[in-house]
Amino acid sequence: MLPANSVTSSIEDKLFPQKYTLQIKGRLIHWEKPQIMGILNSTPDSFFDKSRVKAEKDIILKKAEEMIRQGASILDIGGYSSRPGASEVSVEEELNRVIQPIIWINKEFPEVLISIDSFRSRVAKDAIESGAHIVNDISGGELDKEMFETVAKLKIPYIMMHMRGNPATMQTKTNYSDILVEILNYFAEKLDVIRKFGIKDVIIDPGFGFAKNLDQNYFLLRNLDYLKALGLPILAGLSRKSMIYKTLDCDSSEALNGTTALNMVALLKGANILRVHDVKEANETLKLYKQLYP
Numbered sequence: 001m002l003p004a005n006s007v008t009s010s011i012e013d014k015l016f017p018q019k020y021t022l023q024i025k026g027r028l029i030h031w032e033k034p035q036i037m038g039i040l041n042s043t044p045d046s047f048f049d050k051s052r053v054k055a056e057k058d059i060i061l062k063k064a065e066e067m068i069r070q071g072a073s074i075l076d077i078g079g080y081s082s083r084p085g086a087s088e089v090s091v092e093e094e095l096n097r098v099i100q101p102i103i104w105i106n107k108e109f110p111e112v113l114i115s116i117d118s119f120r121s122r123v124a125k126d127a128i129e130s131g132a133h134i135v136n137d138i139s140g141g142e143l144d145k146e147m148f149e150t151v152a153k154l155k156i157p158y159i160m161m162h163m164r165g166n167p168a169t170m171q172t173k174t175n176y177s178d179i180l181v182e183i184l185n186y187f188a189e190k191l192d193v194i195r196k197f198g199i200k201d202v203i204i205d206p207g208f209g210f211a212k213n214l215d216q217n218y219f220l221l222r223n224l225d226y227l228k229a230l231g232l233p234i235l236a237g238l239s240r241k242s243m244i245y246k247t248l249d250c251d252s253s254e255a256l257n258g259t260t261a262l263n264m265v266a267l268l269k270g271a272n273i274l275r276v277h278d279v280k281e282a283n284e285t286l287k288l289y290k291q292l293y294p
Helices: 004-015 057-070 093-108 119-128 146-153 179-197 212-224 224-230 256-268 280-292
Strands: 020-024 027-030 034-041 074-078 114-116 134-139 158-161 200-203 273-276
Touching: 027 146, 027 256, 034 057, 034 280, 057 074, 057 093, 074 093, 074 200, 093 114, 093 119, 114 119, 119 134, 119 146, 134 146, 146 179, 179 212, 179 224, 212 224, 212 256, 256 273, 256 280, 273 280
Parallel strands: 034 074, 034 273, 074 114, 114 134, 134 158, 158 200
Antiparallel strands: 020 027
């Protein structure tokens, strides 16, 4: 029989996310427990309509204050919807949607981290210079070849997501021979490239719903801990996605309960960041997780 402390250690290795530190604009951020990232979309066409906010100061600050009060330590600001069929947005329009909200939030709530959700290097650069702290790129540098060099020069953390194609074509690119091995290899190859640019702090996002069909999404979630082999923080973005509402035969407005259930699974599988529309409910999930595994 194994000693009790050996059994406990084995369970912790499987259940608990690793501890990480990030260098962000001169600040050393310690993440010993999972974090919550609140989604704040300054767009008219994001797939979940209640996540859309107008780029008006009072509206933006009210939403940001609510998310911070409910437990978000990161706010993810986006100005370009990545849902299938979303309208094309010019660089100028994307900048108009995100820069002013970043300035307002950074000034009013300097303690919160801000990530810019964009695959464009110019938007990333202007956003970081306006007060954002992290770049969240759904394309892993594929849609803008200057992204890695830009992030390296900015010396900030980079969230790299797995996706094939682009938002318009990704759902036609779901043919994998071994999805876990291919995603792991994708990240390993990307990491080899970005390390050469000098990017030090990287967070990986397996990209639920991006070039994955329903069964593949659940298989990926069931095996999320497989990606811990990379030794990097893992972001899980499951909130109200079609893998939930299609399974439950509802729409995104009714997918909160399913989101909560899968967020707990993600935590148990080693997720370090939950990217969510509903911060209060995600924080309650996190509190229960911490109570189970203090």
